[in-house]
Amino acid sequence: MPAIHIQNLNKSYSHKISALKNVSFDVAEGEVFGVVGPDGAGKSTLFNILTTLILPDSGEISVLHKDIIKDYLEIRKSIGYLPGTFSLYPDLTVEENLIFFATMYKSRIKDNMSLIRPIWQQLLPFKNRYAGKLSGGMKQKLALCCALIHKPSLLFLDEPTTGVDPVSRKEFWEILGSIKQQNITVIVSTPYMDEATLCDRIALFKDGSIVTMDTPQQIIQNFAGTLYTLRTSNIFNLLNIMKHFSCNCTFYPYGENLHIIFYENTSTALPQFENFLKENHQSYDHLTQITPTIEDCFIELTSQKIAL
Amino acid sequence: MKIPFISHTAEIKDSPYSIEVKELTKVYGKFTAVDHLTFNVKKGEIFGFLGANGAGKTTAIRMLCSLLQPTSGEATIAGFDLRKNAKSIKKNIGYMSQRFSLYDDLTIYENMQLFGTVYGIPHKELKNRIFESLKILNLEDKYKTLVYSIPLGWKQKLSFATAMLHRPQIVFLDEPTSGVDPIVRREFWNLIYEAASKGVTIFVTTHYMDEAEYCERVSIMSNGQLKLIGTPTELKETMQVDSIEKVFVKFVDR
Numbered sequence: 001m002p003a004i005h006i007q008n009l010n011k012s013y014s015h016k017i018s019a020l021k022n023v024s025f026d027v028a029e030g031e032v033f034g035v036v037g038p039d040g041a042g043k044s045t046l047f048n049i050l051t052t053l054i055l056p057d058s059g060e061i062s063v064l065h066k067d068i069i070k071d072y073l074e075i076r077k078s079i080g081y082l083p084g085t086f087s088l089y090p091d092l093t094v095e096e097n098l099i100f101f102a103t104m105y106k107s108r109i110k111d112n113m114s115l116i117r118p119i120w121q122q123l124l125p126f127k128n129r130y131a132g133k134l135s136g137g138m139k140q141k142l143a144l145c146c147a148l149i150h151k152p153s154l155l156f157l158d159e160p161t162t163g164v165d166p167v168s169r170k171e172f173w174e175i176l177g178s179i180k181q182q183n184i185t186v187i188v189s190t191p192y193m194d195e196a197t198l199c200d201r202i203a204l205f206k207d208g209s210i211v212t213m214d215t216p217q218q219i220i221q222n223f224a225g226t227l228y229t230l231r232t233s234n235i236f237n238l239l240n241i242m243k244h245f246s247c248n249c250t251f252y253p254y255g256e257n258l259h260i261i262f263y264e265n266t267s268t269a270l271p272q273f274e275n276f277l278k279e280n281h282q283s284y285d286h287l288t289q290i291t292p293t294i295e296d297c298f299i300e301l302t303s304q305k306i307a308l
Numbered sequence: 309m310k311i312p313f314i315s316h317t318a319e320i321k322d323s324p325y326s327i328e329v330k331e332l333t334k335v336y337g338k339f340t341a342v343d344h345l346t347f348n349v350k351k352g353e354i355f356g357f358l359g360a361n362g363a364g365k366t367t368a369i370r371m372l373c374s375l376l377q378p379t380s381g382e383a384t385i386a387g388f389d390l391r392k393n394a395k396s397i398k399k400n401i402g403y404m405s406q407r408f409s410l411y412d413d414l415t416i417y418e419n420m421q422l423f424g425t426v427y428g429i430p431h432k433e434l435k436n437r438i439f440e441s442l443k444i445l446n447l448e449d450k451y452k453t454l455v456y457s458i459p460l461g462w463k464q465k466l467s468f469a470t471a472m473l474h475r476p477q478i479v480f481l482d483e484p485t486s487g488v489d490p491i492v493r494r495e496f497w498n499l500i501y502e503a504a505s506k507g508v509t510i511f512v513t514t515h516y517m518d519e520a521e522y523c524e525r526v527s528i529m530s531n532g533q534l535k536l537i538g539t540p541t542e543l544k545e546t547m548q549v550d551s552i553e554k555v556f557v558k559f560v561d562r
Contacts, residue, residue, distance in 0.1 A: 017457070038489035039460040135362040163406070163486055165360040165515055166553055167560040191487040192516075206489070235522070236501040252494050255518035255551065256540060295490050303491050 001065050002026035003154055003185040004033075004050060009059035011045055019045040021208045023059075027187055027201075032180050035189040036196045036294070037205030043189040044084055045208075047158045050187070051081045064154055077105070080152035080184075082143050084159045090132025094123055094142055097131050098149060105150030115182055116145045119175055137168040144175065148184075155179065157188040161195065173198050193295035204298055211301045216294055223292045224300060225250075225261040228270070230287040232258060238282055245276050252299060257286075261300055323387065326351045326478050326509040327372065332381035334367050341367040343532035344381065349525075351477070354500060354510040356523030358552075360560050364532040365513055366482070372511070373403055373480055386477040399427065402471035402479035406486050409467035412456035416447060419455055420470050427474035434473070441469040461492030468499055478509040485516060497522055517553035526552060528559055535559065 004027035011020040020042045027033040035043050048054045050063055052072035061068045063075045088097045098120075102109050113120070119141050126134060131142060140160060147155060157176075161169040173195065180186060188199065196202045196216050203213040212219055232238050235253050242251055242258075247269055251260040262269045266289075277284060292300070327349035334342040342364045349355045359365045370376040372385055374394035383390040386400040410419045417438060424434040442448045445465055455463065464484055471479055481500070485493045497519065504510050512523065520526050520540065527537040536543060536559060540552055547555045 038492070039487035137361050159487075163361075163483065163515065165560070166517055166556050167360055169515075170557065193490060236498065236505075239498070252491075253497065253522065255521040299490050302489075 001029075003029045003031070003064060004187065005060075005062045006050075007060040009046075009049065009061060010057045011042075011049060011054075012057060019208050020049075020056075023208075023210060025203055025210065025213055027185060029185055030180070030183055031200045032176065032186045032188065032198070034196050034199030034202035035187065035205060036191075036193060036199075036202050036298075037189075037211075038191050040207070041205035042208040043205060044158055046205075047081075047084075047156055047187075047189060051079060051156055052076060077150075078153050080147035080150070080155040082140075082147045082155075082157045082160055084162070084189075086139055086143065088131045088139070088143055088146060091130060093128050093130055094134070095127040097142060098145055101146040102149045107150040109149060112149055112151045115151055115179075116148050118178065119145055137164065137171075140164065140168075140172065141175075148179070152184065154185045154187070157186065159189050159191065161190060161192060169195070193293065193298055196294040202294070204294075204301065206298075206302055211298070219294065219297050220292055223297055225263045226266050227290055227292045227296055228260050228262065228266075228287060229254070229257045229290050230260070230284045231256060232282065232284040238284075241280050241282065245273070247272065249273075250299065250303060254296070258284075259296060261296070323384075324350055325384075326353075326386055327355075327511065328384040329372070330382045332368070332371060332383055333379050334364075334371060334376065335379045340532050342371065342378075345534050347527060347534055347537055349478075349509055349511065351509055352504055352507045353525065354504050354512065354523045356520045356526040357511060357513045357529070358520055358526060358556060359513075359529030363529040365529055368529070369480055369482060369511075369513070373401060374398055399474070400477050402474070402476035404467050404471040404479065404481050404484055406483035410455045410463060410470065413454060415452050415454055416442070416458070416466060417451040419466070420473060423470045424473045429474055437473055441473070445469060459492075460487065461489050461495070464488055464492070464496060465499060468496065472503060472508070476508065478511060479503065481510065481512040483513055483515065485514060485519065493519070517551065517556060520552040520556075528556065530560060 007024050009020055009023040012018040023046065035046060037043055049056050049061065049068065052068050052075050055069065064078055066075050068075060089100065092100060098109060123138065123142055123145065126138060131139065134142065161172055164172065176186060199216065201213065201215050204211040235258055238258060239253065248263040249260055249269065251258060325348040330346050332342060332345040333340065345368060357365055367376065371378050372383065374390060374397040378390065385397045388396040390397065414422065420438045421434065424438065429437065439448065442451055468484065485496055488496065500510050500512065514520060523540065525537065525539055526543060528535050543552065543555045544550060547558055549555055549558060
C-alpha cells in the first residue's frame with residue numbers, strides 16, 4: 001500500500017481559480033518524492049490538502065492508508081509538516097519550541113533525540129535564543145526538528161529551500177538523506193529544478209497539473225529533442241539575432257551557455273544552424289551535444305518556443 | 309502643489325560609475341552587519357550581488373537605496389551623496405523586492421498609475437509610459453485586469469516595468485526571480501538585459517547561480533564583507549572551477 005494515494009484530485013478557489021486539476025499519483029513508503037514546479041503551480045494547495053488543513057473539491061485521497069476527510073485526526077498524529085512560511089513561535093526560545101511541539105504530540109524530546117541529533121547539535125549553541133531572532137537557515141533547521149520530534153512516518157516539507165542560499169540548500173538535502181534512512185517517507189516541494197535529481201521520484205507541476213512524473217533519470221531519458229550547447233561572449237546579443245533563425249527548435253540562455261533543442265534531424269539542422277551563426281558573424285565555441293538537466297526537461301515540456 | 313518632474317537626465321556629476329561605495333559600514337550594537345564595503349558599479353552594468361543568507365546583502369542594499377543610515381563610510385549613488393542627498397537618490401533609483409511589489413486588488417493600470425504618480429510623473433506622460441511598457445510586455449489589452457488574477461511570472465515582469473516607469477538610472481532587484489517558472493525567469497532576464505543596453509545600471513541579487521553567469525560582474529558577500537568581485541570568467545578562473553555555483557560553494561565553505 002502506498003503512503004499517499006491520490007486519485008482525480010480537484011481544488012479551486014473563489015474567482016474560478018483552479019489550483020489543482022485532476023491530479024493523481026501515489027507515493028510509495030520510504031520514498032523521497034519531489035513536487036517540483038514554479039510558484040502558482042499548486043504545490044502548497046496540494047500540501048494543505050494532504051496534511052488535512054483544507055478540503056478538496058473532489059477526489060479520492062488517502063494518507064498513510066487513511067481517508068483525509070473521515071480520518072483526518074488520525075492522520076495528523078502520524079505526519080510531520082514543515083510549512084512554506086515560518087510557523088514556529090517567535091517569542092519562545094529554540095528549546096521551548098521543541099518542547100512545545102513534542103508535548104503537543106504527546107512525546108518527549110529524549111525519546112526521539114536520535115532522529116534529530118545531527119541538526120539539534122547545530123542549534124544547541126542558540127537553545128536559549130528566541131526563535132524569531134534566528135537566521136533564516138537556523139529557523140529552517142529548528143522547524144525541521146519540530147516537525148520530526150514525534151517521529152512521524154510521513155514528513156511533508158513545503159518549499160524548505162526557497163530563498164535559501166546554495167550552500168545551505170546543499171546542507172538541507174544532506175539532512176534529508178539521513179531522514180530517509182530512518183524509514184520516513186518524505187514528500188518535498190521545491191521551485192528549484194536542480195534539486196529534483198536528489199529525489200527518488202518527482203512530479204513536475206505547472207498550473208495545477210502534472211506535466212510529467214517519473215524518476216529524474218527517466219524524465220531525462222524521455223527528453224523529446226536533441227540538446228546542444230554553445231558558448232559565446234555576448235549571449236543576449238546572440239539571442240536577439242537568433243530571433244531570425246527559423247527552425248523546429250527552442251533556444252534559451254543557460255548560465256553562460258546557450259541551449260538549443262532541435263526537434264528535427266540534427267544532421268540537417270545543425271549545419272544550418274552553424275551556417276546561420278557564420279552568416280551573422282557570431283563567434284562561438286564548445287558547440288556540443290549534452291544530456292539535458294531537469295530544467296531543460298521542464299522547458300521542453302512546457303514550451304515549444306520561448307518568447308524572447 | 310507642483311510636483312517636480314523627474315527624468316533620468318537629472319544633474320549628475322561626471323563619473324563613469326553610477327554606484328561608488330567607500331568603506332560603507334553598518335553596526336548594530338556589537339554586531340557588524342556590513343563591514344567596510346568598497347566597490348564601484350559602472351553605468352549600464354549588470355552587477356550581481358551574491359552571498360549566503362545573513363551575509364549582510366539586504367542591509368547593504370537598504371543603505372544603497374538610502375533607506376537606512378550607514379554607521380560610517382561614504383557612497384555616491386546615481387551621482388548623489390548618500391549622506392546629503394538621500395531624497396535625490398530615491399528619485400533616481402528604482403527598487404523591486406522579491407515578494408511585495410504590487411497591490412493585488414488594484415488593476416494593472418492602477419498599480420502603475422499609483423507608483424508613477426508617487427514619483428511625480430505628469431498624468432499624460434505617465435499614461436503614455438504605462439501603455440508603452442505594457443506593449444513591450446504584451447499586456448496592453450489586460451490593463452484592466454486585477455493583479456491578483458495574473459500569474460506570478462507576469463507579476464514580476466510587471467513589477468519590473470513599474471520600477472522603471474520614472475526612468476531611474478539604477479534599478480535594485482532583490483531576488484526578482486525567486487520561485488519563478490524557468491521560462492519566465494529567462495524572459496525576465498531579457499528585460500533586464502534590454503534595460504541595461506539602454507544605459508540603466510542593474511544591481512541584482514539572486515540565489516540562482518545560473519543567473520549569476522548573466523551578470524557582467526559578480527560580487528560575493530560573506531560575514532558582512534565583500535570577499536570576491538569580478539567577471540564570472542575571472543572568478544571561475546581564480547577559483548579554478550567551471551561554474552559560479554562552484555565558486556560560491558567553494559568560497560562559502562571556506
